[in-house]
Amino acid sequence: MADNSYKESDIKVLKGLEHVRKRPAMYIGDVSSRGLHHLAYEVVDNSIDEALAGFATKISLTINKDGSVTVEDNGRGIPTGIHPTEKISTLEVVMTQLNAGGKFDRNTYKVSGGLHGVGVSVVNALSEWLEVEVYRDGKINYQKYVRGEPVSKVKETGKVKEKTGTRVTFYPDNEIFKDINFKYSTLEDRLRELAYLNKSLTIKIKDERNKKENEFHYKGGIIDFVKYLDENEKSLTGKPVYVEGNKDNIQVEVAFQYNESFNDNIYTFVNNINTHEGGTHLEGFKSALTRTLNFFASKNNLIKSDKISLTGDDFREGLTCVISTKVPEPQFEGQTKTKLGNSEVKGIVQTVVNEQLGNFLEENPSVARKIIDKAVRAAEARRAAQLARETVRKKNSIDSFGLPGKLADCSISDPEQCELYMVEGDSAGGSAKQGRDRRFQAILPLKGKILNVEKARINKILENDEIKNIITAIGAGIGNSDDFDVSKVRYGKIILMCDADVDGSHIRTLLLTFFYRHMREVVDAGKLFIAQPPLYKIKKGKQEFYAYDDAERDSILKSLKIDKNKIKAEITPEGEINEIVEDETGAVPEGKVAISRFKGLGEMNPEQLWSTTMNPETRTILLVTNENASAADKMFRVLMGEEVEPRRKFIEENAKYANIDV
């Protein structure tokens, strides 16, 4: 598809779907794995619209053995009669014409905005093939398409009793998408979220490739969502507080509770779309929460010291909240078009929360006291943190350029070209300092395990030396919008380099937790990466090879025409083959082969570290992304929180998929 000779001026008007194939990113954001999954969401969204209109109650998604995806609902079915102006089946119009679905206005709260609601025809255009079956008026109607073009007319292929609905099966076009492999867990996270947001719906997911399946139906809706997010936390409020209301066709639902952690987690949705950047609904909630709780506290004389004033931040410590709004004509703003702009929504949310939360506090004074107590402790910690921040700042202005002594900085000053390697251990740090390209690569060695920020308040975090070094090396502050400025980050890439063992993965998780909780903008900006050191070195004569996993090791052995079962090898309990046959010069005699497993980065000399893990020409680094914020949040809480049992279970269930080796 990539046609480099194409210029805007060459072709004035492209027919709808042709344009989708020329410029897929304009419709689905990008053609990475993210865009691929967006295809499935788009089809599901059409079924969700049918549910929001009051007609569908069940939706199922199946990843088929061949890698195609089927989405089926029990709605009215896409109309199949002849379209009044197009003179062909309406089904064909909906499937092949851009934005045709919109003309029907099936419901007030369409899932549209941002990249949502581009229409099922976009999915069709970007699929190698797509089949649709409509169950309506006692008949089955069917049509197939190849890259968006029908290969036959709409045909009646059978009869049904009672049954109505729509079934779409599509196989993404690998001329458009490099990777057409759907990830079960990614789709599962989104479908679970949709089931929480639409309490009358039952959503099933099934993976025919490996027989995984799940079914989601939550009678309690977003109340259940909050409980799920806080599954491993102790609730301060007993059960979530729930408020709802509507005005001028705008519907508001909020569920929240407090737990004993120090994080705040507020998820906001408009017409089922996660508004990552917040907006007017969030503003309305925050201001009502602060006002109502402060009012209750002062009315009941709950703040003993007059030195303390409680701010919004204090009232959000330990808060887990889901805000779901339905807005007829949502305006989306912000960088990623996920910020609600409609100003009228703020007042509506504010009124609903003020009134109903006020009543709740009056009726549950002991819960109210607990919330206020927690906020008071948060305020005290916030004051201590301010002092700690000032000492960090002062220390910076005294040291030369304020950078930590352990940091070996790079010489180029343009941040975009620079990389910061955060390296586990002083010895690997030393090798990295010698092996690096000092023009653009900086090294910050980290001593042992950094503080688990999941279990510490901000003042304690700021007292930690290792964390202070990280903050000053990055140079953009710490925390949310006010205290962190992503434009000041001193490096284009921040690369975590840890050993490929249990301790290494623990340290990596601690670092990821720190970035996720306290420098989320670094993650969102796509600046955080994980280095991939090799696991094995294979030597034959003077030749050396590196393998990054077992499969690569085996394929190297195969290309050297060596049967791994025939080498006289020692296989350790970890499954490693350990036969090292080197002479005093370090060479291995021809025919013989040496395989060694790197136990840690420190075992590699500077040249090896450079050529395998740091040289931009040859290394592999993994970008850390945050696809689904609530799923990521839950993962960190499970991995780093207080409770041991859920952690063990999570790791057992995910070790195969998530590259977490324990």
Ligand code: 0RA
């Ligand atoms: C247009 C009009 C009508 C339904 C749909 C589209 C529809 C589309 C999809 C896509 C997936 N599932 C769907 N279910 C329905 C309704 C027209 C009518 O019957 O009045």
